[in-house]
Amino acid sequence: GFRSLMYDSTLASARMHSVGILGGEERVGADGHVHELTITKRKLGTTIPNYGDLMDLFHHDPVELRAKPVEADEYEEIILDTVEGGSLTAAVFGIIKGTVGPAILYLPRGFQISGYAVAIPSMILAMTSYLYSANRLLECWREESIKIQKGAERLEEIQALLLGDPKTGKPYYGSTTSASSSSTRAPLEIHADLEDQLSPKLLTYPELARRALGGWAFFVTFGIASMQFGVCLTYLIFVPQNLHESTRVLFGLDVDQRWFLVGMLLVEIPLCWIRDIRKLTPTNILATFLIAYGLASVLGIALYQTWSQDGSLVTNVANLPAWNDTWYLFVGTSFFVFEGSITLLVPLQEAVYSREDKEKFPFANNVTTICIVIFYIIFAITCWSSFGDGMKTALTASLPEGSLSTNVQFAYSLAVILTFPLQAFPALEVTFDFHGNQVGHEDKSTIHKRNFASASIVLLLGFIAVVSIDYLGNVVSILGSFIGIPIALIFPPIMHNKLVSNISKCTRIMNIGVAFLGFLATIAASYTTIVSWDQGAEG
Numbered sequence: 001g002f003r004s005l006m007y008d009s010t011l012a013s014a015r016m017h018s019v020g021i022l023g024g025e026e027r028v029g030a031d032g033h034v035h036e037l038t039i040t041k042r043k044l045g046t047t048i049p050n051y052g053d054l055m056d057l058f059h060h061d062p063v064e065l066r067a068k069p070v071e072a073d074e075y076e077e078i079i080l081d082t083v084e085g086g087s088l089t090a091a092v093f094g095i096i097k098g099t100v101g102p103a104i105l106y107l108p109r110g111f112q113i114s115g116y117a118v119a120i121p122s123m124i125l126a127m128t129s130y131l132y133s134a135n136r137l138l139e140c141w142r143e144e145s146i147k148i149q150k151g152a153e154r155l156e157e158i159q160a161l162l163l164g165d166p167k168t169g170k171p172y173y174g175s176t177t178s179a180s181s182s183s184t185r186a187p188l189e190i191h192a193d194l195e196d197q198l199s200p201k202l203l204t205y206p207e208l209a210r211r212a213l214g215g216w217a218f219f220v221t222f223g224i225a226s227m228q229f230g231v232c233l234t235y236l237i238f239v240p241q242n243l244h245e246s247t248r249v250l251f252g253l254d255v256d257q258r259w260f261l262v263g264m265l266l267v268e269i270p271l272c273w274i275r276d277i278r279k280l281t282p283t284n285i286l287a288t289f290l291i292a293y294g295l296a297s298v299l300g301i302a303l304y305q306t307w308s309q310d311g312s313l314v315t316n317v318a319n320l321p322a323w324n325d326t327w328y329l330f331v332g333t334s335f336f337v338f339e340g341s342i343t344l345l346v347p348l349q350e351a352v353y354s355r356e357d358k359e360k361f362p363f364a365n366n367v368t369t370i371c372i373v374i375f376y377i378i379f380a381i382t383c384w385s386s387f388g389d390g391m392k393t394a395l396t397a398s399l400p401e402g403s404l405s406t407n408v409q410f411a412y413s414l415a416v417i418l419t420f421p422l423q424a425f426p427a428l429e430v431t432f433d434f435h436g437n438q439v440g441h442e443d444k445s446t447i448h449k450r451n452f453a454s455a456s457i458v459l460l461l462g463f464i465a466v467v468s469i470d471y472l473g474n475v476v477s478i479l480g481s482f483i484g485i486p487i488a489l490i491f492p493p494i495m496h497n498k499l500v501s502n503i504s505k506c507t508r509i510m511n512i513g514v515a516f517l518g519f520l521a522t523i524a525a526s527y528t529t530i531v532s533w534d535q536g537a538e539g
Contacts, residue, residue, distance in 0.1 A: 010086050010351050011094040012278045015422055017347035019224075019429040020202050021275070028202050034350065088357035088364060091348045095368050097288055098344045102238055102416050103231075103337045104295065105395040106476050107380035112389055113473070114330035117322035120377055126334040127373045131366055132514060133492035134345055138362050140208050140492070140499045141346050148203075203350065205343050206430065209491060212498035221430045223487040224343050228427035229461060230479035235420050236465035237472045239264050239413045241397045246409040249401050257469055264417060265462045271421040272428065272454045283418040290415035294396065297408045299379065301399055302386035316385035326535055328528040329477045331521065335488060336480030337376060342488050343426065392538050393473040428454050470538050474529060481525035489518030 016022070017034065026034050111119040201207055206224065209217035240257035247253050274280060306313050345365065352358045383395060391398040396412050399405035432453045468475050493511035496503070 010090045010348070011097050011344070012281055012284060012422065014094055014098070014344045014347035014351060015277060015425055017202055017350065018204055018343045019426045020204050020207060021429055022202070034202065086351050086353055088352055088360055091352050091357075091361060092364050092368050094344070094348050094351070095341070095365060096372065097284075098348075099338060099341045099369070099372055100295075101291065101419060102235065102412065103476070104376055104379060105238075105298075105412070106234075106333060106393050106473070107337060107376055108383040108387065108395050109391045109393045109473060110330045110333040110476075111380045111384045112391060113324055114327040115321050115323040116381065118324075118327040119330055119334075119380070122330055122334040123337075123373055123377055126338075127369060129489050129514065129518070130335070130338055130342065131369055133489055134342055134365060134369075135362055136496040136511065137205065137208070137342065137345060137492040138349055138365075140212070140495050141203055141349060143500045144203055144208060144211065204346055208346070208495060208499065212495040213491075220487065220491050223483050223491075225427040225430045227479065227483045227487060228423055229431075229457070230475070230483060231423045232420055232427070232458075233461050233465055233468075234472060234475055234479075235416045235423070236261060236264060236461055237469050237475065238394045239416050240465075240469065241392065241394045241472070242409040242413045245397045246406045246413075250406050258466055261462060261465055261469075264420075265458060267417060268420050268424075269455045269458050272424050272458055273451045274421060275425075275450070277422055277425050280418075280421060284422060287415040287418040290411045290418075294408050294412040294415065295379070297404060297411075298395065298399070299382060301402075301404060301408075302383045305386045305400060313382065313385060317381055320381075320385055326532065328525065329473065329532065329535075331525040332477035332479065332481030332484065332529060333473075334480065335484035336476050338484070338488065342492070393476065424454075424458070428457065431457065471533070473538065474533055477529045478526060481522060481529055485518050485522045485525065490515045490522070493518075 022028070022034065028034060114122070206217060206221045209220035213220070240260035243260040244255060244257045247255050271280075303313070306316060348365075349358065349361050352361050384391070387395075387398055387400075396405075396409045399408065428450075432450060493515045497508050497511050
């Protein structure tokens with residue numbers, strides 16, 4: 001039900017898996033799926049399953065791996081190996097939580113500086129190209145998953161040759177039956193050796209890029225890290241602006257925004273030391289509620305303000321300008337609002353349990369994204385028509401004075417503070433490639449190095465935030481233009497041409513065309529944002 005969805009850690013796990021990081025109890029099986037190991041007890045004397053079939057290791061039902069007697073007890077400990085997975089509904093909820101964040105508050109001013117005749121088509125174009133690339137990326141995942149499954153089947157054949165018939169114990173023709181140590185070892189040990197040799201890796205956007213692009217995949221990992229760090233940078237500007245405004249109204253104090261920035265850094269640095277971000281699920285749940293409360297309240301304030309001024313929402317919208325001279329600043333913003341969520345698609349697809357739901361996921365992602373963008377457009381138009389041209393990029397800092405507005409500012413600030421470590425996690429992991437991809441297995445030296453590196457990068461972001469604190473809109477635009485467009489529009493079509501076989505010539509040409517248009521859009525949007533930087537100042 002709804003309660004289980006709210007407490008589901010699918011999104012947190014997806015953020016970890018998006019950069020190949022596993023929980024302490026997780027492993028990647030030879031079938032390419034994430035397996036979860038759990039310890040339980042059973043009565044002594046229960047038969048341990050025979051591993052005559054290598055694929056038994058990858059069955060969705062719980063499989064007992066090994067048993068260990070417990071002293072002075074009638075029970076023994078066993079380790080159960082199950083393939084992780086959840087419902088399609090949980091994955092859709094993860095898409096919503098991973099996409100709808102503080103970036104939606106940047107849209108009303110973006111609409112205002114561009115005009116609706118530019119902003120709405122830009123949002124539709126960004127959504128269409130994003131979904132095109134997202135579907136191409138999911139097809140790459142599907143193709144590589146099939147290859148991994150076929151590899152697992154070949155392992156089964158090898159196992160049969162090595163071990164013979166599991167029922168009779170007699171060797172198959174050509175199997176090894178000498179008294180060598182390898183021929184008399186337990187089947188489970190053979191399985192372990194095969195898995196160690198193959199070292200299966202979790203399929204992620206960076207891993208798919210590595211398989212398709214080789215060394216050029218560096219630009220994908222660099223882009224993902226830069227995008228997530230950029231999102232965190234906007235958070236470090238957004239929160240001080242909100243807290244500055246709310247304390248001014250509530251207490252009559254004009255506190256410098258930099259003091260709030262320092263306080264936020266002191267909170268975020270230790271939170272970024274947490275590597276198993278599933279532990280942050282409770283705070284993520286709270287942030288989800290606060291964001292939902294904030295969005296509903298902002299819409300309510302906008303509609304009330306229109307009604308209190310004896311105006312009509314339809315009339316106000318009709319009077320909005322269709323075009324503004326600074327329209328080009330919105331191109332990057334239209335891509336930024338997805339906040340790099342394309343990196344979550346593959347792990348969310350992988351997280352769906354049943355084969356039927358896995359096949360439905362691409363369509364569910366398309367429908368969910370379209371609904372989100374429709375809501376974005378309605379939200380931006382409504383707020384722009386109600387609050388006028390005096391809005392800041394951080395919309396909550398532009399709300400009319402009042403207790404509800406102050407509550408929204410505090411609520412959204414807290415939500416962003418709690419969301420920060422979740423956004424920073426993928427970037428920190430791909431930037432500092434420490435030894436080991438499994439949490440809970442690092443030595444103290446590695447943990448200390450990671451903590452120091454994390455603190456350093458967060459402090460660097462804080463310094464950049466001080467310099468750009470009056471240019472939040474420009475920061476959003478340049479991040480979307482220079483980073484968001486390439487990782488969402490250029491790389492997936494190219495990877496699709498490399499990884500997916502038996503595609504038509506028309507599809508290959510279309511992929512090249514989309515990637516080329518993405519390249520042109522990156523250059524044009526980035527250039528216009530940089531040369532007109534001063535026009536976006538809000539201070």
